[in-house]
Amino acid sequence: MKILAALMLALAMTLPALAGDMKMDKATAKQMVAASIQKFKIADDVSVEDAIDSMKLRANTLNFKLVADLPLSEQVKAMGEEANYMRILAFCDALIAKKMVEYDITFAGFLPCRIAVLEDSKGQGWIVTMNMDMMVEGVELPKELQPLAVKVRDTIYSIVDAGVNGDL
Numbered sequence: 001m002k003i004l005a006a007l008m009l010a011l012a013m014t015l016p017a018l019a020g021d022m023k024m025d026k027a028t029a030k031q032m033v034a035a036s037i038q039k040f041k042i043a044d045d046v047s048v049e050d051a052i053d054s055m056k057l058r059a060n061t062l063n064f065k066l067v068a069d070l071p072l073s074e075q076v077k078a079m080g081e082e083a084n085y086m087r088i089l090a091f092c093d094a095l096i097a098k099k100m101v102e103y104d105i106t107f108a109g110f111l112p113c114r115i116a117v118l119e120d121s122k123g124q125g126w127i128v129t130m131n132m133d134m135m136v137e138g139v140e141l142p143k144e145l146q147p148l149a150v151k152v153r154d155t156i157y158s159i160v161d162a163g164v165n166g167d168l
Contacts, residue, residue: 036134038160042125046166048085048117051125055089055115058162062155064091067112085119091159096148103145110135113156117163127163132156 024032042051056066068090076083092112100107116128132153141149161167 036131038129038131040127040160040164042117042127042164043166046125046164048087048119048125050166050168051127051163052087052089052117054165054167055117055127055159055163057168058159059091059155062158064093064155064159066090067092073118084121085117085125087117089115089117091115091156093152093155096152099145099148103142113152115156115160115163127160129156129160 042048046054059066066089068088070088070090072088073083073086076086090112097107097111101111110130113132114129116126118126118128120126136146136149136153139149
């Protein structure tokens, strides 16, 4: 027992030093960020406002609530700066969110599911969101939560698809 305690103490004292040496290089960090985000070009005949209306309608149909609507470009303009269109919508199924956070509090950092709608400098509309496949495939979940994670992924992708194509 004393040997085990000594080993645990040694490990506990060594971990902070090891963590300090585990800094990620910029190339790896860039790859991780790029893999965690998905960008979708909005169809040329669909305005950003039509895309948003389509996403709201699809979310409502799928029983996902719009829990936040952040008109960031309007805020930037109110502060005296010019800005391309930029708006963040947040959708959630509160009951699924509750179950995921009860399983692992880390999931709270991903809530609610955010979808950005923006225009680039050429006026092209884009929809940007988290790569939901990473959440489903990259996290080990108990059997009862796996179908819920898949449901969230499929719902968010359906909402995005409605926006990209202007499906009303």
